[in-house]
Amino acid sequence: MNTSELTASQRAIAKEDKYGAHNYHPLPVVLKKGKGTRVWDVEGKEYFDFLSAYSSVNQGHCHPRLIDVMKGQIEELTLTSRAFYNSLLGEFEEYITNYFGYDKVLAMNTGVEAVETAVKLCRKWGYLKKGIEPNKAKVIFVQNNFHGRTIGIISASTESDSRNEFGPFLPGIEIIPYNNITALEKALDDPNVAGFLIEPVQGEAGVIVPDKNYVYDCHSLCKSKNVLFIADEVQTGLARTGSILACHGYTAGIGHKAEGKPESFDEFKSKEIRPDIVILGKALSGGMMPVSAVLADDDIMLCIKPGEHGSTYGGNPLACRVAMEALQIIKDESLTDNAELLGRYLRKKLFQIDSPWIEGVRGAGLLNAIVIRAKSKDTAWNICMRFAEKGLLAKPTRNTIIRLAPPLVITKQEIDDCLAIIEETFMEYTEE
Numbered sequence: 068m069n070t071s072e073l074t075a076s077q078r079a080i081a082k083e084d085k086y087g088a089h090n091y092h093p094l095p096v097v098l099k100k101g102k103g104t105r106v107w108d109v110e111g112k113e114y115f116d117f118l119s120a121y122s123s124v125n126q127g128h129c130h131p132r133l134i135d136v137m138k139g140q141i142e143e144l145t146l147t148s149r150a151f152y153n154s155l156l157g158e159f160e161e162y163i164t165n166y167f168g169y170d171k172v173l174a175m176n177t178g179v180e181a182v183e184t185a186v187k188l189c190r191k192w193g194y195l196k197k198g199i200e201p202n203k204a205k206v207i208f209v210q211n212n213f214h215g216r217t218i219g220i221i222s223a224s225t226e227s228d229s230r231n232e233f234g235p236f237l238p239g240i241e242i243i244p245y246n247n248i249t250a251l252e253k254a255l256d257d258p259n260v261a262g263f264l265i266e267p268v269q270g271e272a273g274v275i276v277p278d279k280n281y282v283y284d285c286h287s288l289c290k291s292k293n294v295l296f297i298a299d300e301v302q303t304g305l306a307r308t309g310s311i312l313a314c315h316g317y318t319a320g321i322g323h324k325a326e327g328k329p330e331s332f333d334e335f336k337s338k339e340i341r342p343d344i345v346i347l348g349k350a351l352s353g354g355m356m357p358v359s360a361v362l363a364d365d366d367i368m369l370c371i372k373p374g375e376h377g378s379t380y381g382g383n384p385l386a387c388r389v390a391m392e393a394l395q396i397i398k399d400e401s402l403t404d405n406a407e408l409l410g411r412y413l414r415k416k417l418f419q420i421d422s423p424w425i426e427g428v429r430g431a432g433l434l435n436a437i438v439i440r441a442k443s444k445d446t447a448w449n450i451c452m453r454f455a456e457k458g459l460l461a462k463p464t465r466n467t468i469i470r471l472a473p474p475l476v477i478t479k480q481e482i483d484d485c486l487a488i489i490e491e492t493f494m495e496y497t498e499e
């Protein structure tokens with residue numbers, strides 16, 4: 068077909084296909100504009116965004132306060148590298164450490180870099196403070212985790228797409244089942260274990276909510292064995308699960324609609340813990356630029372000395388300015404309360420949809436998922452395509468799970484509008 072006969076969307080998709088690496092499989096929607104909970108494609112069609120750039124735009128697309136501080140800072144100073152001090156890094160460090168109650172922060176850019184940073188910090192602490200013999204330190208991960216895509220981090224992955232033909236992998240890693248406290252207890256018998264790294268709710272795995280006391284019990288076990296408890300809150304943090312960190316306790320719901328058996332729905336509040344290391348990213352800039360951070364107390368953070376870790380862009384003044392505003396917006400607009408309240412409402416309403424395609428509903432705050440009773444590997448994808456036709460963007464994860472994670476600025480009226488789209492789609496959906 069002549070390219071002039073293609074729609075603007077088709078042209079954009081064809082260009083990506085021709086010139087870009089094929090490392091993603093996006094829904095065929097080409098976005099051009101965003102505001103709050105909505106995005107528009109190049110043909111001008113409006114959608115509710117129910118992915119939020121994998122929980123990065125918690126504050127909503129193009130938040131006016133973020134645009135203002137960004138514009139102001141761009142005209143002043145954007146990057147100095149850490150060869151020199153800059154006037155905003157200390158201010159940001161003071162702000163974020165007070166916000167979360169830790170002694171120190173280490174600023175990076177992407178989520179995976181922050182996870183790598185946490186692992187390095189943990190190993191260093193293991194040698195310097197726990198007295199582990201050189202090169203023997205181990206970090207425990209759990210099955211079905213997602214912490215990013217570097218060689219180091221995929222070494223801890225159990226996903227074949229992440230790992231296949233990318234080996235050899237990093238040593239010093241042990242992978243245990245998720246939501247299994249006995250497995251952790253056993254793994255912690257090894258005195259070379261320096262840390263345990265976990266997502267309090269697994270996002271990419273399909274919004275897997277563990278048992279109510281699991282994270283709390285893991286934390287207690289780690290404390291008793293002098294092992295660092297490291298929370299990857301890149302996706303669950305910053306109000307997404309209805310508290311500022313999921314580790315501070317989240318309100319979750321798990322509902323099963325198993326065929327031929329009674330339905331069950333359980334809402335609960337998890338207990339609060341204070342991780343030794345917290346990893347943040349994504350919404351730390353509200354979608355403006357990559358900003359990530361690792362928080363820890365002096366005993367851990369000061370194990371890393373000048374020259375031992377860093378990043379050219381990490382802690383740049385633009386990122387610092389934007390991150391402080393992004394965090395302040397979460398407080399000023401009560402996004403934690405909104406996520407908790409509307410998350411509970413959304414789950415309840417989703418669970419009431421009477422469709423043979425729905426096997427379950429689960430989630431915490433506004434990080435939720437519908438588990439699809441799939442007839443084929445395309446069922447969840449096809450349902451997402453129908454959502455898109457009706458003006459709602461969501462994407463399947465792990466084939467049969469549809470994650471629903473709107474910006475946290477969403478209103479109850481908008482949730483109702485989206486529920487109407489979701490229900491209508493399920494009612495109409497058929498598959499040969």
Ligand SMILES: Cc1ncc(COP(=O)(O)O)c(C=O)c1O
Nearest residue numbers: 177178179213214215299301302
């Ligand atoms: C829990 C978690 N950790 C780390 C990452 C990696 O973040 P990034 O893509 O910014 O490297 C992600 C990304 O989805 C994530 O969900």
